[in-house]
Amino acid sequence: MAADTGFKAGLEDVVANTSEICFLDGKEGRLIFQGYDIHDLVNGGATFEEVVYLLWHGELPSKTELKAFTEKLASERSLPEPVLEMLKRLPKDANAMAVLRTAVSHLGLYDPDDGDESIEANLRKAARLVAKIPTIVTSFERIRQGLEPVAPIPELSAAASFFYQLRGERPSAFEEKAFNTALILHADHELNASTFSARVTAGTLSDMYSAITSAIGTLKGPLHGGANEQVMRMLLEIGEKDQALSWIEEALANKKKIMGFGHRVYRTEDPRATHLRQLSKQAGELAGETKWFEMSQIIEQFVKEKKGLNANVDFYSASTYYAMGIPTHLYTPIFACSRISGWTAHVLEQYRNNRLIRPRAEYVGKVDRKYIPIAER
Ligand SMILES: CC(=O)SCCNC(=O)CCNC(=O)[C@H](O)C(C)(C)COP(=O)(O)OP(=O)(O)OC[C@H]1O[C@@H](n2cnc3c(N)ncnc32)[C@H](O)[C@@H]1OP(=O)(O)O
Numbered sequence: 506m507a508a509d510t511g512f513k514a515g516l517e518d519v520v521a522n523t524s525e526i527c528f529l530d531g532k533e534g535r536l537i538f539q540g541y542d543i544h545d546l547v548n549g550g551a552t553f554e555e556v557v558y559l560l561w562h563g564e565l566p567s568k569t570e571l572k573a574f575t576e577k578l579a580s581e582r583s584l585p586e587p588v589l590e591m592l593k594r595l596p597k598d599a600n601a602m603a604v605l606r607t608a609v610s611h612l613g614l615y616d617p618d619d620g621d622e623s624i625e626a627n628l629r630k631a632a633r634l635v636a637k638i639p640t641i642v643t644s645f646e647r648i649r650q651g652l653e654p655v656a657p658i659p660e661l662s663a664a665a666s667f668f669y670q671l672r673g674e675r676p677s678a679f680e681e682k683a684f685n686t687a688l689i690l691h692a693d694h695e696l697n698a699s700t701f702s703a704r705v706t707a708g709t710l711s712d713m714y715s716a717i718t719s720a721i722g723t724l725k726g727p728l729h730g731g732a733n734e735q736v737m738r739m740l741l742e743i744g745e746k747d748q749a750l751s752w753i754e755e756a757l758a759n760k761k762k763i764m765g766f767g768h769r770v771y772r773t774e775d776p777r778a779t780h781l782r783q784l785s786k787q788a789g790e791l792a793g794e795t796k797w798f799e800m801s802q803i804i805e806q807f808v809k810e811k812k813g814l815n816a817n818v819d820f821y822s823a824s825t826y827y828a829m830g831i832p833t834h835l836y837t838p839i840f841a842c843s844r845i846s847g848w849t850a851h852v853l854e855q856y857r858n859n860r861l862i863r864p865r866a867e868y869v870g871k872v873d874r875k876y877i878p879i880a881e882r
């Protein structure tokens with residue numbers, strides 16, 4: 506009989522490290538950042554910048570600290586010229602997450618703290634990454650459309666700056682508030698696949714840019730951050746509300762995964778979906794097109810009834826961003842614009858308390874085979 510190695514497919518429920526950053530209660534559907542419930546952060550009017558500070562430092566900033574931190578992030582938004590030039594040379598139809606992965610790796614070469622692995626230097630690198638990732642995303646989108654990138658203006662919040670750098674115009678108050686909420690909701694999620702990637706890379710004592718490049722590549726996949734784009738493609742393919750049930754029924758009959766549903770940890774409502782459902786409704790109403798929200802509701806109810814699966818963070822973020830006029834291929838890069846805060850928090854925590862991450866595999870291959878020299882085969 507094979508020895509019981511404790512193997513868990515997909516590392517389900519395996520505890521890989523301790524962390525003070527984020528607590529996720531899958532049974533009760535609670536998400537806590539450094540002891541603060543995300544519902545309180547969102548309903549209490551926190552800014553994304555405040556949440557980034559909280560994730561990195563473990564405490565909410567004072568008014569003075571937040572002002573200085575927000576200004577620091579805003580002052581770091583511009584890209585080094587060679588990175589901007591590189592973006593201009595990339596294929597215009599390149600996948601936006603592949604561009605982000607490439608550009609972040611490239612950006613690392615120009616970080617003034619490259620090679621300095623002190624805590625202070627890594628905090629500065631983290632701030633540059635949080636500030637510059639949205640600039641990479643918005644700049645490449647404009648370049649792709651044949652437009653010049655928009656230089657950031659420092660007085661804008663992170664949420665407002667994203668729209669300004671994308672469109673060259675300031676967003677509406679609703680857009681800024683809704684996007685700020687979306688950024689907070691996506692900021693961290695314990696040991697999700699991309700954060701784990703980042704920690705594995707950091708665990709070798711490789712540098713922060715390498716860890717974040719690993720994380721971006723992991724977020725890109727459709728079973729993880731890539732699902733939000735797939736949700737919108739599904740809604741568009743369904744096209745009309747009255748086609749939703751037959752489309753989903755057929756997909757389920759063909760054993761297809763319905764994007765934006767299911768979760769490795771949550772066994773109940775994803776607390777982030779509660780806010781995004783509401784934002785999708787409001788954004789649809791403001792845009793004068795509630796079809797995508799209504800279709801999403803029909804699908805949500807049906808998938809819950811048929812499969813017992815709940816919508817996850819990616820489901821309603823899709824129709825929210827769509828109603829705000831954001832191109833679908835930017836949804837996963839937007840996830841990265843937020844999750845960079847959590848990734849960097851985890852990388853900093855990994856460096857503070859490092860041990861190489863190196864699990865074992867249960868060997869299920871052949872044994873004791875006799876080598877036959879090539880001349881005899
Ligand atoms: C930000 C995020 O990463 S949130 C997740 C984003 N990803 C998605 O939305 C993609 C769709 N969802 C999924 O693929 C999965 O639910 C995951 C990847 C999120 C979680 O995967 P796992 O924990 O490995 O669950 P697993 O895939 O084993 O599913 C368990 C069962 O539920 C079913 N199931 C899970 N999710 C779905 C889905 N979205 N649609 C249909 N069936 C599903 C599986 O087919 C499986 O059924 P079976 O036991 O009859 O074979």
Ligand SMILES: O=C([O-])CC(=O)C(=O)O
Nearest residue numbers: 693694696697698769818
């Ligand atoms: O936690 C996970 O496995 C996926 C997820 O919801 C996230 O990364 O936000």
